[in-house]
Amino acid sequence: MERRDFLNATLLASGSALLGGVTPLSILAESDWTGFGGVGDYAESNGNTRNVMMAGHAIRDGVFEGKGHEITDTGERFDCIIVGGGISGLAAALFFGRSHPGKACLVLDNHPIFGGEAKRNEFEVDGRRLMAHQGSAACFPPLSSDFLAGFYDSVGIDWDQFRYQEWTGSAREMEIQTAPYGVGGPTSGFYFGAKFGHPEGVWVSNPWGTQLAGAPISRQARRELLQMRETDRKPFSTHRFQPKEHGDAASRHLDSVTLERHLMDTYGLSRETVRTYLSPISGGGSGLGADALSAYCEYAADLLLPWDYKKGAQMFPGGNTGVARHILKQLIPGAISGGASMAEICRGAVQFSSLDQAPSATRIRLNATVISVQHAGEPGRSETVEVLYELGKNLYRVRAGAVIMAGGSWTTKHIVRDLPAACREAYSHFHRAPCLMANVAVRNWRFLHRLGLTECQWFEGIGNSITVRKVATFGTDPATINPDSPTVLTMKILFSKPGLPIEEQIVRGRTELLTTPFRDYERLIREQFTAMFARSGFDANRDIAGIILNRWGHAYLSPQPGFFFGTDGKPGPGEVLRQNSYDRVAFANSDLAGIMDHRMSILEARRAVSQIAAAVDRAGPVI
Numbered sequence: 001m002e003r004r005d006f007l008n009a010t011l012l013a014s015g016s017a018l019l020g021g022v023t024p025l026s027i028l029a030e031s032d033w034t035g036f037g038g039v040g041d042y043a044e045s046n047g048n049t050r051n052v053m054m055a056g057h058a059i060r061d062g063v064f065e066g067k068g069h070e071i072t073d074t075g076e077r078f079d080c081i082i083v084g085g086g087i088s089g090l091a092a093a094l095f096f097g098r099s100h101p102g103k104a105c106l107v108l109d110n111h112p113i114f115g116g117e118a119k120r121n122e123f124e125v126d127g128r129r130l131m132a133h134q135g136s137a138a139c140f141p142p143l144s145s146d147f148l149a150g151f152y153d154s155v156g157i158d159w160d161q162f163r164y165q166e167w168t169g170s171a172r173e174m175e176i177q178t179a180p181y182g183v184g185g186p187t188s189g190f191y192f193g194a195k196f197g198h199p200e201g202v203w204v205s206n207p208w209g210t211q212l213a214g215a216p217i218s219r220q221a222r223r224e225l226l227q228m229r230e231t232d233r234k235p236f237s238t239h240r241f242q243p244k245e246h247g248d249a250a251s252r253h254l255d256s257v258t259l260e261r262h263l264m265d266t267y268g269l270s271r272e273t274v275r276t277y278l279s280p281i282s283g284g285g286s287g288l289g290a291d292a293l294s295a296y297c298e299y300a301a302d303l304l305l306p307w308d309y310k311k312g313a314q315m316f317p318g319g320n321t322g323v324a325r326h327i328l329k330q331l332i333p334g335a336i337s338g339g340a341s342m343a344e345i346c347r348g349a350v351q352f353s354s355l356d357q358a359p360s361a362t363r364i365r366l367n368a369t370v371i372s373v374q375h376a377g378e379p380g381r382s383e384t385v386e387v388l389y390e391l392g393k394n395l396y397r398v399r400a401g402a403v404i405m406a407g408g409s410w411t412t413k414h415i416v417r418d419l420p421a422a423c424r425e426a427y428s429h430f431h432r433a434p435c436l437m438a439n440v441a442v443r444n445w446r447f448l449h450r451l452g453l454t455e456c457q458w459f460e461g462i463g464n465s466i467t468v469r470k471v472a473t474f475g476t477d478p479a480t481i482n483p484d485s486p487t488v489l490t491m492k493i494l495f496s497k498p499g500l501p502i503e504e505q506i507v508r509g510r511t512e513l514l515t516t517p518f519r520d521y522e523r524l525i526r527e528q529f530t531a532m533f534a535r536s537g538f539d540a541n542r543d544i545a546g547i548i549l550n551r552w553g554h555a556y557l558s559p560q561p562g563f564f565f566g567t568d569g570k571p572g573p574g575e576v577l578r579q580n581s582y583d584r585v586a587f588a589n590s591d592l593a594g595i596m597d598h599r600m601s602i603l604e605a606r607r608a609v610s611q612i613a614a615a616v617d618r619a620g621p622v623i
């Protein structure tokens with residue numbers, strides 16, 4: 001595989017550390033921002049593209065405010081417009097189409113491809129096509145009684161088809177996970193380097209099984225970590241604040257304290273132990289460290305989204321892009337070439353020209369950043385909602401009987417012009433943390449096998465974990481895996497800055513993300529791998545086939561204490577938005593739930609569609 005040479009790239013800004021509340025003064029040039037994007041349909045859309053980021057900042061900075069902009073009226077009027085083409089927006093389009101057969105729906109998304117955080121990267125390594133998630137990864141077989149079971153079934157997702165690569169060859173077989181989240185078993189390892197007094201690096205294999213033997217950490221830290229692990233191997237489930245159902249006294253208590261406080265009180269951990277070893281790993285699904293998050297975010301998904309744990313977490317080869325593609329295939333059958341089997345939906349080429357075509361009841365317009373949503377007249381009396389979007393360098397106007405805002409809090413709060421005060425207030429309590437997902441394609445993983453590892457975790461440098469995963473065979477070749485197989489190792493890089501107020505942590509992290517050039521991240525990742533694996537035979541020049549960076553400026557909703565159940569007797573901000581759809585506008589996206597999970601994207605979409613039904617029926621016919 002060819003790797004681009006970024007050494008001559010123009011450097012406009014480099015790691016300028018800016019303080020909280022101040023935005024980056026100079027943004028990276030395209031060549032420093034994007035880097036290598038892989039191959040295939042997703043090659044031009046790794047993470048938030050630079051265009052998406054620039055348009056988002058223009059909205060925030062009021063560039064589109066006021067008069068004097070030339071706007072082309074497309075003359076189109078849809079029954080429903082959905083802002084955002086992630087899983088929530090696509091699911092909303094599907095629910096809308098099912099409840100309003102034949103009615104016209106337009107999905108507007110600012111990226112070059114649908115899917116939002118559920119997109120994938122594709123590599124071609126030594127003649128083999130590899131896929132990895134850009135963001136959203138694992139999916140969870142639902143309980144058969146669950147609404148979601150019927151939903152997945154209706155879009156053709158058959159859980160029995162998740163069969164994974166099998167071990168082949170003479171090398172000692174090792175257990176490999178199906179998703180990128182480690183389980184801490186016998187083939188896991190902790191790495192300790194210079195921060196722990198070992199510049200040469202020390203690996204502790206099977207750290208939990210060996211009671212952290214040989215780990216160069218203080219006796220106190222060892223005792224605390226083992227005690228927590230022993231109290232419950234899946235932390236947090238048998239203590240006195242264990243909630244039984246969403247909204248009970250225990251869950252409300254948990255939502256009133258930080259996760260850090262809860263870990264300290266419940267497990268006797270010191271703050272230092274939490275911040276050194278569990279932050280941001282603990283709470284990694286919410287983007288920040290335990291000190292900033294509501295303790296309830298460790299429990300909310302389990303309580304609200306129980307699933308068939310026996311079947312284990314599953315993963316499409318490119319993560320939850322598989323879910324997005326299945327929904328799309330239902331909406332516009334010609335949008336992905338081939339038939340409707342899981343293999344074809346996973347492997348088929350996206351037919352971009354059929355996404356936005358007139359005879360289809362649902363149309364999807366890409367590269368379109370919505371800059372304004374407003375009722376045409378006073379809410380309650382208007383016939384339509386006007387939606388303005390930027391595409392290319394031009395501005396367009398379309399109209400709809402109703403609008404669902406599925407793009408997320410980070411833009412919704414800016415673009416809905418007649419947003420009621422209660423909603424505006426609620427959105428001011430949404431904090432979305434940045435995340436960098438780095439997919440590192442390696443030609444083989446012999447350097448891990450020699451160490452006896454398939455899961456690695458570390459506590460210094462860049463990133464904090466990688467996990468070898470076997471891939472679902474309906475979507476990828478070959479059907480086997482061994483240490484000689486090329487694979488993609490995913491590093492999730494979070495930016496927790498413990499001790500600072502939540503928004504300051506986020507702004508600092510985002511500044512780092514927006515101002516660090518591709519080549520600097522590439523160098524840091526190569527150095528991290530070299531420090532950890534050179535002694536087991538890793539050679540960055542030989543073994544790394546490609547690195548793709550997916551920069552997510554507003555990746556995770558990070559729920560602060562009070563997010564779920566509110567404070568002072570008032571509902572939490574997500575609940576306010578659920579209850580306050582107004583006239584022709586309703587709100588979706590996973591962030592309303594405080595749980596970053598694609599199942600919430602689907603459930604919030606379903607509710608939002610039911611809320612706009614009356615407005616659609618009241619609106620005049622589509623022109």
Ligand SMILES: Cc1cc2nc3c(=O)[nH]c(=O)nc-3n(C[C@H](O)[C@H](O)[C@H](O)COP(=O)(O)OP(=O)(O)OC[C@H]3O[C@@H](n4cnc5c(N)ncnc54)[C@H](O)[C@@H]3O)c2cc1C
Nearest residue numbers: 084086087088110116117135136137138370407590598601
């Ligand atoms: C790193 C990471 C890992 C994750 N891992 C998992 C996982 O393993 N399992 C899981 O279930 N969930 C996971 N998630 C959660 C993930 O958020 C959801 O699974 C789901 O993909 C979110 O879908 P959504 O439609 O709600 O939001 P999004 O995916 O954010 O979709 C919103 C879309 O709207 C676009 N948009 C926003 N504003 C505008 C505008 N003004 N105009 C036009 N378009 C706009 C956005 O750019 C985006 O494309 C993960 C998230 C991240 C960030």
